[in-house]
Amino acid sequence: MGARNFLLLLNGYTTCTTMTTPAANYIRKVAIVGATGNAGSYMTKALLATGKLAVTAITRTESTAIMPAGVQVAKVDYSDPASLVAALQGQDALVITMSGRAPPDSDAKLITAAADAGVKWVLPNEFAPDMADEVLGNEMHIGAPKRQHRELIEKLGKSSYVAVSCGFWYEWSLALTVAYGFDFGKRTVTMFDDGETKICTTTWPQLGLAVAKLLSLKIEPDGPDDKEPCLEMFRDKFMYMTSFVISQRDMFESVLRVTGTSEADWTITYVPSLERYNNSVAVMATDRTAFVRQMCTRLFFQDDRGNTEKTRGLSNKLLGLPRDEDLDKFTKLAIERQQMLEKIGMNMV
Template sequence: MAAPNQSRNITVVGGSGTVGAPILSALIAAGHKVSVLTRPESNATFPGTAKVHTGDYSDEEFVASALKGQDALIMALNYNVYAAQIPLIKAAAKAGVPYIVPAEFGSDATHPKLNAEIDLMNVKAPFRKLIEDLGVSSWIGVTNNPWVEFSMRLGVYGIDLKNKTMRFFDDGNVKANFTTLTRVGETLAALFALPEEELEKHKNAWLYTSSFYVSQRDLLASAARTTGTKEEDWAVSSVASDDVIAQSREAKARGDMMGAAMALFALVFKEGYGGDYNAKVVDYKRFGLEPEELDEVMKSLAKELA
């Protein structure tokens, strides 16, 4: 059964960014009445159907005025500016906005073993707590694991489409969930099209998204199919995930945050560390969204990265 197309008033912050632009497009395509907040110094452009409010994010009165009558605030902000959420959250409470989607997009922040390694919860939890403490809005956190397009471009899934190399973490057989940027946007658009009695079930809870449930070996098989090669044409190697995690700890200790981040990608493919949340994924049939094709995404990326 497809989700009913209920239109809501939704404001997006960061609507021109890598994460925000697909969300904005999906909301508009789903028929929502969309507004964006943008800074005066920004040169960003937005679809003509979006109402644009220009002002300082730290000006709570400006933001509260812009959020008057809104059903949801979605914050697609870069991790470097997470603190900018604080005045936005306070303004949303002043305006009586029922739902806030904070800048949570990432791995499973509820998984204890994962968070013991990469400390996700400590970084993002204060913003969820602020929403709860103000007692007006409810948060909805998005779990998507590292985005497919972003990760493939950086080669952090172990696969290099241009040079035809593949590095497995351990044996490469552990399956995990992965989401495209487009599917994150479509999922949020479908979520906010649900009737209130269904939407409210997601208050102060996590929305688990997924485009594909695959292993590294599945990724290699898809890459071979879509590039017209055979797996034996690829240079394949492996590395122990425990070694990558140890190296990432050392990188973190010397202040190398990029090196430290590699632990996340190894843990995605490590059994028992939260990369596999398939049992928690939203009911996409109920949301009215058709399955995505891994080969189509792989083909597009292979062409881009050639």
């Protein structure tokens, strides 16, 4: 009997050659693209906090970003596929979270390199509303490339994906007037329809925690009687999570509490969501704010496509994600973010 089989017997396992050892049944090495970005920085922090995952940041050769202590850095040249493959060698998982300003072929290059390097799991650049819903994805004008990236992973056949659907980021969206409709300086809010449609929206810390908890799961069950959550449950599927299932009216109540104002202090405008959406789509070619405006407005249509708790079900409980986050805390952060963006002339109004 070989040493490995002997040890398996001591631990109560059979000598089946396909049996996964406990150590091999977990991801140990994670590469992340966008480690210092808005969402990526929280993912990186949460991955490190597990104390079980070695984290490598994939960065461009010319990058001067400073990484948190404990993060290894692999410099790459996106024009050289070999450098991407080399950076991903030995990694168990790749998390892709990049700005929409990144070159459009970056995701495909990373996915192909991950396959060539033998990376088993990829979290593609989803982190959005429900892109498994092709109607929603197409009408928000972001679904096609995300779908192509998932299809590429499946076509290459070397990696599996888990697409994390979190809705839009709360602190980011509430801070942009064109997104959730709030202008805190002017004390105005644009309600879509009656303002009562609920959507799923997620804070950056919650998203980071979700990614860390997901990649900390065992890869597959330890045996036929093992009912604990594992990555296999999400292989080539979507994982739905959120921080808040919330309407604009709910957001407004939080804003009133945080600012110490009353509804009488604000100017409220009601706009049909379909009208706002169509008007935004019509000017996307010439109005830089229209793309975000149409995306977020579409999410609030009264068809529940923005509420994945209702349409898909959430994995918050399964992953141990909190549903008691402090809404007012993150509303305050969004207000401060809008003020900061206005000071530097970057707020989309």
